[in-house]
Amino acid sequence: MSWQSALACWYLRRQFRPETLKPRINVERARALTAKRAWAPRVPDGWQLRELYGVADQPLHGEWLERTGGMSVGGPVVLYCHGGGYYFCSPRTHRSIVFPLATRADAPVFSLDYRLAPEHRFPAALEDATAAYRQLLADGIAPESIVMAGDSAGGGLALATLLALRDAGTPLPAGCLLFSPWTDLAASGATISSNDGLDPMFSGAAIALAAKLYLGDTPADHPLASPVYADLRGLPPLFIMAGSTEVLLDDSRRIADNARAAGVECEFEVWKKMPHVWPLFAPFIPEANRALERAATFVRRVTSARQPAQPSSAMSIV
Structure with missing residues (x-):
């Protein structure tokens, strides 16, 4: 564990975790604090940021980071x-993952x-994500070229x-990349x-509280809200990273x-003693940079027509 990651954990324990010990979630406060503290890296040289906002019926609502001159076929x-x-953060708050992932891959x-x-x-979030994926296909991007990715609720x-x-x-994408995914809104994992x-970052009790905001009257074990309860047959290759001390490890x-x-x-x-979604701390902590390198390798491998068949691997400790 690097001193940089130890410092990040110290900061989270002092500034973030106390918010998760409160009996109620203040949605507006969470959004305001996150927006205020969000550090956004500059657009990398040779790349451009194209923001697609303001069109209510546009399935691609968010941000493209792409090479200057557009995408290669x-x-x-x-x-x-x-x-x-599912109730705060935005593409802007996650540019510290998206930008280095794009450039590395x-x-x-x-x-x-x-x-x-x-x-x-x-x-609602699921409808938006499926619509966005289908729009990529409609725009002529082949499914075998696409990797789904996300962190935590994403x-x-x-x-x-x-x-x-x-x-x-x-048609399904080539693979799916997951950083510390939240897959059980019933909060039944032993590590809670x-x-x-x-x-x-989190107290165990905070997980069920947050789930209620998203679920409403939907049962917490609905497989499209909590994929841990789903039949996963037929899915493309997955690459999952999580920290050893996360309440969401299970x-x-x-x-x-x-x-x-x-x-x-x-x-x-x-990854030993890494906080929840530690790649967010790129480029400041070495473990974030290494995780993003491994994530980029996965993206390149599963989208390559020449990729060798990969056996299902056992859990590894990093």
């Missing part, structure tokens, strides 16, 4: 779903600005999108309790187990 494309418990990324709870509860949303597309008979107090572990049991290729890495 046939290259990888990432559809990214940001985290934030040499892949344009569309960062989706899906509708947020509690104003727009389940399945990771759960990316998985749910795959399930909805599969069930509708829509066993890592409570170890996780520098949300990743059980997805990996279920995926392998269903015959889905799945790489699962547990």
